[in-house]
Amino acid sequence: MSEIIDGKTGEVIDIDEALNSPEARLGIIMHRQNEQAKKELAEQDNLNPAEEERLAELEAEIARNLKGFMAVGLALMEIRESRLYRQYGTFEDYCREMWDMTFQRADQLINAKKAVDNLTKLVCKTDQNSTMVEFPENLLPVNERQVRELLQLKTPEAQAAAWQETVKQAQESGNKITASLIKRMVKNHKTKAFNAGIDDAKANIDKATEQSSPEKKRTNETTRESEEFKKAFHAFMDTLSAERIKNWRDTDRNTVLRTLVGIVDIVNDKPGAEKRPCGCAMHLSDREKLKKAGFSIYRMNVKYRLIERWYREDQWEAIHEFPTPAALKKAFEELMEDPKALKG
Numbered sequence: 001m002s003e004i005i006d007g008k009t010g011e012v013i014d015i016d017e018a019l020n021s022p023e024a025r026l027g028i029i030m031h032r033q034n035e036q037a038k039k040e041l042a043e044q045d046n047l048n049p050a051e052e053e054r055l056a057e058l059e060a061e062i063a064r065n066l067k068g069f070m071a072v073g074l075a076l077m078e079i080r081e082s083r084l085y086r087q088y089g090t091f092e093d094y095c096r097e098m099w100d101m102t103f104q105r106a107d108q109l110i111n112a113k114k115a116v117d118n119l120t121k122l123v124c125k126t127d128q129n130s131t132m133v134e135f136p137e138n139l140l141p142v143n144e145r146q147v148r149e150l151l152q153l154k155t156p157e158a159q160a161a162a163w164q165e166t167v168k169q170a171q172e173s174g175n176k177i178t179a180s181l182i183k184r185m186v187k188n189h190k191t192k193a194f195n196a197g198i199d200d201a202k203a204n205i206d207k208a209t210e211q212s213s214p215e216k217k218r219t220n221e222t223t224r225e226s227e228e229f230k231k232a233f234h235a236f237m238d239t240l241s242a243e244r245i246k247n248w249r250d251t252d253r254n255t256v257l258r259t260l261v262g263i264v265d266i267v268n269d270k271p272g273a274e275k276r277p278c279g280c281a282m283h284l285s286d287r288e289k290l291k292k293a294g295f296s297i298y299r300m301n302v303k304y305r306l307i308e309r310w311y312r313e314d315q316w317e318a319i320h321e322f323p324t325p326a327a328l329k330k331a332f333e334e335l336m337e338d339p340k341a342l343k344g
Helices: 015-019 022-045 049-066 068-081 091-099 103-122 144-150 156-173 179-211 227-245 253-267 286-292 325-335
Strands: 003-005 012-014 296-301 306-312 315-321 341-343
Touching (some): 068 091, 068 103, 091 103, 103 156, 144 179, 156 179, 179 227, 286 306, 296 325, 306 325
Antiparallel strands (some): 003 012
16 A cells, blocks of 8 residues: 655545545546647647648748838839829829829838848948948848838938847847837937937037136137036936936927027027927928928929929929920029029
8 A cells, every 4th residue: 555645734645545536536537638638739730731831832922922012112213213103293193093002101112122222231241341240131121011110210320230239139039030129129229329419418518628627728729618517418418318218208309309499599699489389390301491481492304304393301293394405494493583482
């Protein structure tokens, strides 16, 4: 007879008798049924050879179409740059009427194609003088959703740096590259760039303080700065950094921009920042500011004998075509007589 001692009660238990109890027999039956059910489910989950072959075909089709955004972006870019859309009027009209696609969506696809091209040049090509890590060409974004996250960064160099961090992170963790991982790396890159800007601003103030020392004042240096100003500036930069970390939750970005504009006005003896409109255009380009103010920017396209109007970023839309270069020039000169028309 085999016996064991119950750890809780201290009783001596006969194993044979315990195993022959109704409760024990029921437990053994349920365990066997559970194991059988798991085995049957596993067998059902296994694919037969025909299913495995079909899955491979479907996955290959998905992979081809996910990368199709490159071909679509390239085609749209050539149509726009070569003005093959002109029978529709504008590129925006062409996208809407031909493909039921918004101009913004077409722009996304074109920019995605450009971004992958830039990554190929900056990341996947060998450059002995480059500090960038070289990756094989199959480690490029596999779909437009991934590229869209990289486009949150404005320069090709920043996009390449964030992509390298993404690939490195995926390789170290053994995980796949996903849009969410890229989004996190882009956010990290933005934070690093913001912090670098804060550090540079502080360094410039520190440098100005050194130039304000008695030794520097004996020279012809004109930069002056008090210790109080330096401390206040550092505190302000630290506050900006804290707000950035909180994603501008307590103080929104536009409030900060309007405040800075007001400071510039005060320093320039032009008080009245409170009279400015609520919107702040510090993030806009000069062209965008002029457009918001009611101006239009035009240029002559001599090759196609067109007058084009600036639309956004590097995009122009044709507004009129002329039979001869002379007619084009005359019409453009007349257009420039309008005070609201600017030459681009």
